[in-house]
Amino acid sequence: MSARRDTEPDTRVPWPLAVPAVLAVLFLLLPLSGLLLRTPWTELPQLLAEPAALQALRLSLITATAATALSLFLGVPLAWVLARSRRPGISLLRAFVTLPLVLPPVVGGVALLMAFGRRGIFGQYIYEYTGFSLPFTVWAVIIAETFVAMPFLVVTVEGALRSADRGLEEAAATLGSGPFATFRRVTLPLIWPSLIAGSVLTWARALGEFGATATFAGSFPGTTQTMPIYIYETMQSEPDAAIALSLVLLVVSVTVLALLRDRWLNSGTRL
Amino acid sequence: MAQQRDPAVSAPVSTSSLIEGLDADVQVSRGAFALSAHVRVPGGEVLAVLGPNGAGKTTLLRTLAGLIPLRQGRISIAGTVWDDPATDVFKDATERRIGLVFQDYRLFPHLSVLDNVAFAPRARGVKRAAARAHALETLQTLGLDALAARRPAQLSGGQAQRVALARALASGPAMMLLDEPLAALDARTRLEIRSELRRRLTSFSGPSIVVTHDPLEALVLADRILVLEEGRIVQTGTPAEVARRPVTEYVARLMGLNLYAGRLIDPAHGRIRLDSGGELIAASIPEGLPADAKVLAVLAPTAISLHLGELPEGSPRNVWAGTVSGVELLTDRVRVAVKGAPDALVDVTAAAVAELRLTPGLEVQLSAKAGEVTAYPAP
Structure with missing residues (x-):
């Protein structure tokens, strides 16, 4: 036994771990402080009130919210199927639908273009019969964002459904409640916190979407030029405007982190 | 029966x-x-x-x-x-x-007590107000209406x-x-x-x-x-x-009884040869049971007496020797497990345990009156 009689476990950090850890913190935080230091704080209100900036901001908010709504409508049922179905091939299906989590977004954009472009596999028929071409419209933005962000919702909700108490669903069944009524009246309220968390995550991911959107929807001010694309395009010509909008996205990110702190800041991530 | x-x-x-x-x-x-x-x-x-x-x-x-x-x-x-x-x-x-x-x-943790009870009527298509009224009625009948607004966690x-x-x-x-x-x-x-x-x-x-x-x-x-x-x-x-x-x-164990399976070897005298070794004599045997019929016999632990050496006066018809294998304190008495032919659980007082110094390995004599042995046909 050592002479130390602390009841606390030993918390000294060996230097081969401490030094890289400090470097890692600096590496992650220095760029953000650079952004904060270079922000033209006094001109910030005018910069954000610029019509072009406002337009990008509004478009981003609308499309991210629409993408989240679409993800909820399609993703929650998908999560339920993935969590509850015992059919063979479900795990393979899960792998495929969560692929966009790791797929480079720009590849997603190319894939969307190949599928729904004017001359795409499905898009050519849509164009032929309706005269409607999806790419480079606001709908394309929403679809690109949903494609990239929906898996976040699916994964979060599926995890919640898996760990939800099946016994309560059984109890509901014995009380005469059919499967869909049970889902609506018992399961959904039980997984509510995860549903909120998944929606916030999805929304934040959609808001920051760049690669797929730029590829599939392009960059038309007012229709497809979302905030990240606007920032990228104005960085050379008007860096102050780009920095101002970057700050907005940073604030959104910090807010999301604060909202999800119970799930993430406690050790042991449960996505 | x-x-x-x-x-x-x-x-x-x-x-x-x-x-x-x-x-x-x-x-x-x-x-x-x-x-x-x-x-x-x-x-x-x-x-x-x-x-x-x-x-x-x-x-x-x-x-x-x-x-x-x-x-x-x-x-x-x-x-x-x-x-x-x-x-x-x-x-x-x-x-x-x-x-x-x-x-x-x-x-359901997300519903009040009232809505938990109203769940079934609601699931069967009753309108919310009517379902709640029915639930409240049920709660009143059971004297639980004071809890109606609470959540299950409370x-x-x-x-x-x-x-x-x-x-x-x-x-x-x-x-x-x-x-x-x-x-x-x-x-x-x-x-x-x-x-x-x-x-x-x-x-x-x-x-x-x-x-x-x-x-x-x-x-x-x-x-x-x-x-x-x-x-x-x-x-x-x-x-x-x-x-x-x-x-x-x-x-038998749940009911706190010693249960023995055996065969009736002498219907006239109620002699039963037990499958686990030993014999028991029952004062009465269900009528009409032939010799060699399979029977069960039960004996309550309180009906067995435990002695060291000399047997007391009187003549219990069932007497056998055994070895103490375990002593367990129940709430108001002590249950002694005895190995022998047959094995038996015997209930004694705590004072008796102290007096007789009952410890595992001790040789003891057991006795039970024939009238305490209940015999009935095995299924």
Whole structure:
């Protein structure tokens, strides 16, 4: 036994771990402080009130919210199927639908273009019969964002459904409640916190979407030029405007982190 | 007495009341485990299903509830078929109208007590206001209306148990099923809820089945007890019959009795040769039993006397030697396990333990009067 009689476990950090850890913190935080230091704080209100900036901001908010709504409508049922179905091939299906989590977004954009472009596999028929071409419209933005962000919702909700108490669903069944009524009246309220968390995550991911959107929807001010694309395009010509909008996205990110702190800041991530 | 025969035979009921009741021939298997039991419960009767862990009690309950489909057999209630693999009829839990009280209650944590109780009427299409009115009425009947606005998390164990019962009753069930309803309660609450539960179930007009591993619960709650062991019915009868004349070691132990299986070697003198070695003499033997008939004999631990060396005056007709193998303190006495021919559990006072210095390995003499030995035909 050592002479130390602390009841606390030993918390000294060996230097081969401490030094890289400090470097890692600096590496992650220095760029953000650079952004904060270079922000033209006094001109910030005018910069954000610029019509072009406002337009990008509004478009981003609308499309991210629409993408989240679409993800909820399609993703929650998908999560339920993935969590509850015992059919063979479900795990393979899960792998495929969560692929966009790791797929480079720009590849997603190319894939969307190949599928729904004017001359795409499905898009050519849509164009032929309706005269409607999806790419480079606001709908394309929403679809690109949903494609990239929906898996976040699916994964979060599926995890919640898996760990939800099946016994309560059984109890509901014995009380005469059919499967869909049970889902609506018992399961959904039980997984509510995860549903909120998944929606916030999805929304934040959609808001920051760049690669797929730029590829599939392009960059038309007012229709497809979302905030990240606007920032990228104005960085050379008007860096102050780009920095101002970057700050907005940073604030959104910090807010999301604060909202999800119970799930993430406690050790042991449960996505 | 018929102990192991068909329950409908040992508890005679008219056919008309059977129509109101449950008639279930349950055959299911899960892996190596197979459950095969024919259960009949007339309307208004409370049947306790008693058995050790893994006997198939919960499987039986889940089968009746429609949570597990039958492999073979048939379940019908009040003339309506719920499950019949032969004709491919299967009504699932949603359609069965059963009031199932789970061991862990399974109250919906996001709903108030009132909405928990109103859940079943709502699920069956009753408008919210009407469902709540019905729920409130049920809560009032059970004296629980003060809890209506609470969430399940704000209830004590006893309150949660009552609410679970209220929720099951409010669904207008054709049958009540209760899975270890008192197991999650502390001893004092259990005592209180037990008598209340007995009243509620007695006033329920359909059949009720209570699954339990607690013999006292079965004795107090039920009109009839069915003992399930390893997926088979080993005994059915009234609580008094089961308590007095257990047919298996498991039930005998639950009832606190020494049970011996043997053969009647001398009907005139009541001599029984025990399978485990030794002999017992019973003062009376059921009439008409031939020599060599298989019989069971029970002897209460309190009816056996334990001595060191000299036997006392008087002449108990059963005397045998043994070795103390264990001493266990019960609440008001000490139970001594003795190895011998036959083995026996003997109840003595704590003072006797001290006086006789009873420790494992000690040689003792046991004696029991013939009048204390109850013998009956083995099933």
